[in-house]
Amino acid sequence: MAIVSNYSQDEHQLIIQDLKNKFSWALWSRYIIAAFAIVLIYLGLISDAYMQYSLGLVTFLITYNIIAHIISLVKTKYSLWQITTLAIIFQVFDIISITVLIYITGWLDSPFWYLYLVLIVFSGFGMFSYYSFTVFLIAICSAVFYTGLLFSAYIGIFPLYGPSFNLTPNELLISINNKAVFTLASFFIFASTIYYFSKLLAEHRAELSRKNYELLKTMEEMKDIDRMKDEFVSTASHELRTPLSVARENMSLIKDGVIGDVNEQQKKLLSTSLTNVDRLSGILNNLLDLSKIESRSLDLFPQINDLGEMAKKAIELLQEKADHKKIKFELYCPQPVNTLVDPDQILRVFINLIDNAIKYTEKNGKITIGVESTDNKAIAYVSDNGKGIPKKDFSRIFVRFSRLSDFDEPAEKGSGLGLSICRGIVEMHHGKIWVESEFGKGSKFIFTLPKVGEKK
Amino acid sequence: MSEKKPHILVIEDDPDMVEAIKIRFEANNFDVSVALDGIEGLSKARTKNPDLIILDIMLPKLDGFKLCRMLKYDEKYKSIPIIMLTAKIQKSDVSRGKEVGADAYITKPFKSEELIEKVKEFLAKPA
Numbered sequence: 001m002a003i004v005s006n007y008s009q010d011e012h013q014l015i016i017q018d019l020k021n022k023f024s025w026a027l028w029s030r031y032i033i034a035a036f037a038i039v040l041i042y043l044g045l046i047s048d049a050y051m052q053y054s055l056g057l058v059t060f061l062i063t064y065n066i067i068a069h070i071i072s073l074v075k076t077k078y079s080l081w082q083i084t085t086l087a088i089i090f091q092v093f094d095i096i097s098i099t100v101l102i103y104i105t106g107w108l109d110s111p112f113w114y115l116y117l118v119l120i121v122f123s124g125f126g127m128f129s130y131y132s133f134t135v136f137l138i139a140i141c142s143a144v145f146y147t148g149l150l151f152s153a154y155i156g157i158f159p160l161y162g163p164s165f166n167l168t169p170n171e172l173l174i175s176i177n178n179k180a181v182f183t184l185a186s187f188f189i190f191a192s193t194i195y196y197f198s199k200l201l202a203e204h205r206a207e208l209s210r211k212n213y214e215l216l217k218t219m220e221e222m223k224d225i226d227r228m229k230d231e232f233v234s235t236a237s238h239e240l241r242t243p244l245s246v247a248r249e250n251m252s253l254i255k256d257g258v259i260g261d262v263n264e265q266q267k268k269l270l271s272t273s274l275t276n277v278d279r280l281s282g283i284l285n286n287l288l289d290l291s292k293i294e295s296r297s298l299d300l301f302p303q304i305n306d307l308g309e310m311a312k313k314a315i316e317l318l319q320e321k322a323d324h325k326k327i328k329f330e331l332y333c334p335q336p337v338n339t340l341v342d343p344d345q346i347l348r349v350f351i352n353l354i355d356n357a358i359k360y361t362e363k364n365g366k367i368t369i370g371v372e373s374t375d376n377k378a379i380a381y382v383s384d385n386g387k388g389i390p391k392k393d394f395s396r397i398f399v400r401f402s403r404l405s406d407f408d409e410p411a412e413k414g415s416g417l418g419l420s421i422c423r424g425i426v427e428m429h430h431g432k433i434w435v436e437s438e439f440g441k442g443s444k445f446i447f448t449l450p451k452v453g454e455k456k
Numbered sequence: 457m458s459e460k461k462p463h464i465l466v467i468e469d470d471p472d473m474v475e476a477i478k479i480r481f482e483a484n485n486f487d488v489s490v491a492l493d494g495i496e497g498l499s500k501a502r503t504k505n506p507d508l509i510i511l512d513i514m515l516p517k518l519d520g521f522k523l524c525r526m527l528k529y530d531e532k533y534k535s536i537p538i539i540m541l542t543a544k545i546q547k548s549d550v551s552r553g554k555e556v557g558a559d560a561y562i563t564k565p566f567k568s569e570e571l572i573e574k575v576k577e578f579l580a581k582p583a
Contacts, residue, residue: 234546238514241543242470245565249476252568258483281565299548 014209019083023072026090030065034058037101057101064093095142103149143188226295233291237284244284248277286417293424300342300428304452307378308333308371310343314350315369318358325363332370337378339449345425346449349433352418353382353445360443361386378451383444389437397435398423422447462579463487465506467497467523468541469515477510480568486575494518501527506536508578510571511558513542513549521556528557537578541566 037058041051068090078086253259255270262270292298308331315329322329339346350369357367361384372379389397398419426433426447437443464486468474471492478488489504491497494515501509501523509527513520520540527533540553543564553561560574 234544238543241564242473245543246470246472246476248565249473249480249568253476253479253483256568258479277565 016078016080016083019087020072020078023068023087023090026094027065027069027072030061030068030094033098034062034065037061054101057097061097061101064097092141096145099142099146099149103146140188229291229295233288237288240284241281244277244281248274248281251277283417286421290417290421290424293421293428296428298345298424298428300345302340302342302429304338304340305343305346306336307339307341307346307380307449308336310347311350311369311371311380314347314354317351318354321355322358322367325358325361325365327358327361327363327365327367330366330368332368332372334372337371337373338452339378339429340452341429341449346429349422349425349447350380350382352422356418356445357382357384357386360384373451376451378449379446380449381444381446383442385442388439388441389435389443390439391437394435394437398433461485461487462507463489463504464575465489465491465497465500465504465509467491467494467501467509467515467520468512469493470512473512477571480572481575484572492516494520494523498523498526501533501536508575509536509538510541510575511538513540513544513553521552524553524558525556537581539571539574539578541571 037054041054041058071086251270251273254262255267255274289298311331311333315331319329354367354369361367365385367382367384370379370381370383422445423433426449429449431447431449433445433447435443435445464481466474466477466481466488468477468490469492474490474492478490481488489500489506491500495517497509497511497515498518500506511520511524515523520542524538524540527536527538534557537559538557539560539562540558541562541564542549542553550561559578562571562574
C-alpha cells in the first residue's frame with residue numbers, strides 16, 4: 001500500500017471511484033461468462049463426463065457473483081485499503097474459478113481458455129491499472145495453479161478431465177508436460193506484456209490525473225482571485241461614488257440658490273467644482289471599466305452592425321463640442337461595413353478617439369473619420385490636423401495614465417485612460433489599434449475589426 | 457397636483473445624501489418623507505402612500521432590490537413609480553433593477569436636474 005500514500009486525499013477518492021466502476025464492470029462480465037458457460041453446456045459442447053463439475057462451477061461462479069453484487073449494493077462507501085482488498089479477493093476468485101473451469105472442460109482445448117485470456121487482459125488494463133504488479137502476480141499464480149492441477153492429475157491425486165481422457169500414461173505424461181510448459185510459457189509472456197503495458201498506462205494515468213488535479217486547483221484559485229478583484233473594484237468604486245454624489249448634490253444646491261442667494265463669483269467657483277466632481281466620477285467609471293476590460297470580464301453583447309452607423313452616431317454626440325472649437329467633421333464611408341461587435345463598446349471607441357481629436361486640434365481644424373473594408377477586415381480611422389504625436393510616444397499613449405509629455409494645455413485635461421480603454425475594447429473584439437502621425441501635421445488613429453456578412 | 461404637493465419617499469441609508477435630496481425636492485415644491493433603512497422604507501411605503509419612491513440599493517436590513525420587488529408584486533402598491541438611485545453602475549445591476557420592476561435607474565453621482573425631471577415625468581403620467 002506504500003504506493004498509495006503518495007497520492008493526496010482527492011486522488012484516493014479518484015482511485016476508489018475508479019475501482020468501484022471496475023467492480024460493476026466485473027460483476028456484469030461474470031454474469032456474461034456464466035451465461036456463456038450455460039450456453040456451451042446447453043449446446044452439448046461439453047461432454048457428459050465432466051458435465052456435473054462444469055455445472056457445479058458455473059453455479060459457484062454465479063453464486064459468488066451474486067454475493068459480490070450484494071456486497072457492492074449494501075456497502076457503497078469504501079476506504080482505499082478495503083476496496084483494494086476486495087478487488088484482489090475478487091480477482092483471485094475469478095482466476096481460480098475460471099482456471100478450474102478450463103481444467104474441467106478440457107484444458108487448452110476448452111472454450112473457456114479464451115475467456116480466461118480475455119479476463120486477464122481486461123483485469124490488467126482495467127481493474128488493476130494502479131496495481132499492475134498484482135496482475136502479474138495473479139497471472140503467475142494461476143499458471144502455477146493450473147500446472148499444479150495437471151501434475152496432481154498425473155500423479156493421481158486429482159481426477160483428470162478433458163480430451164486427453166483416453167491417452168496411455170506415457171502419452172499423458174508427454175501431453176501434460178507439453179501443456180504445462182506451453183501454459184507456463186504463454187502465461188509468463190502474457191503476464192509480462194500486460195504487466196509492462198498496464199504499468200506504463202498506470203504511470204501515465206497517475207501523471208495525468210495529478211496534472212489535471214493541479215490544473216483544476218490553479219483554475220479555481222485564479223477564479224477566486226478574479227472574483228475578489230472584481231468585487232474589490234466594484235465595492236471601491238461604490239464607496240467612492242456615494243460621498244462624491246453627496247458633495248456634488250450639496251454644491252449644486254448652493255449653486256442653484258436653493259439655500260440662499262449666491263453671487264456670480266461664488267457661482268463660478270461652484271461651477272468649476274462641479275465640473276471637476278464630474279470629471280472625477282468620469283475617471284472612476286473609466287477605471288472600473290478598464291479593470292474589467294483588463295481582466296477580460298467586461299460583458300460584450302455582439303450584434304451585426306454597420307461600422308459607419310456607429311461612426312455617425314459618435315459624430316452626432318460630439319457635434320456640439322466640436323462646434324465650440326469650430327472644428328469640422330468629415331465622414332468618409334462609401335459603403336456599409338458590417339461587423340459583429342458590441343455596438344455600445346465600439347461607439348465608445350469612436351467617441352474616445354474623436355473626443356481626443358477634438359481636444360488636440362486647434363480651432364477651425366478638421367477631423368476626418370473613415371470606415372473602409374478590405375477582404376477580411378473592417379478598418380476605421382479618426383484623423384485630425386492637430387499637433388500630431390512624436391514617434392517615441394506611439395506605443396506609450398495606449399498605456400493607462402500616460403499622457404504626452406510635450407503637451408501642456410491646462411484646459412485639456414483627460415484621465416489618461418481613454419486610449420487604453422479603446423485598445424482593450426478593440427482587442428477584446430480581436431482587432432488591432434495603432435496610431436500614425438507626423439509631429440506637427442496631425443495624427444491618425446486606426447483600428448481594425450473582423451468583418452462579417454459581406455457579399456463576395 | 458396643482459393643489460396638493462406631490463409626496464415623495466426617499467429610502468437611502470446615507471443621512472447626508474438624504475438631507476441633500478430632501479432640500480432639493482422641498483425647494484421644488486415636493487413633500488418629502490425619509491426612511492434610513494429597508495424595513496423602515498417598506499413600512500413607510502405602505503403607510504404614507506407616497507406618489508413616488510426614490511430607492512437606494514445597498515440598504516441595511518432589507519436591500520433595495522428586494523424592497524422593490526415586494527412593492528412591485530403587490531397589487532396595492534405596484535402603481536407607485538420607483539426610481540432606483542444608486543452607486544451600482546454595472547450592467548448586471550441595472551438589468552436586475554429592471555427585473556425587480558424599478559421604473560428608472562439613476563446612478564450616483566447624479567445631476568439633480570436630471571433626477572427632478574425624471575420625477576416630474578413620472579408624476580405627470582396618469583396613474
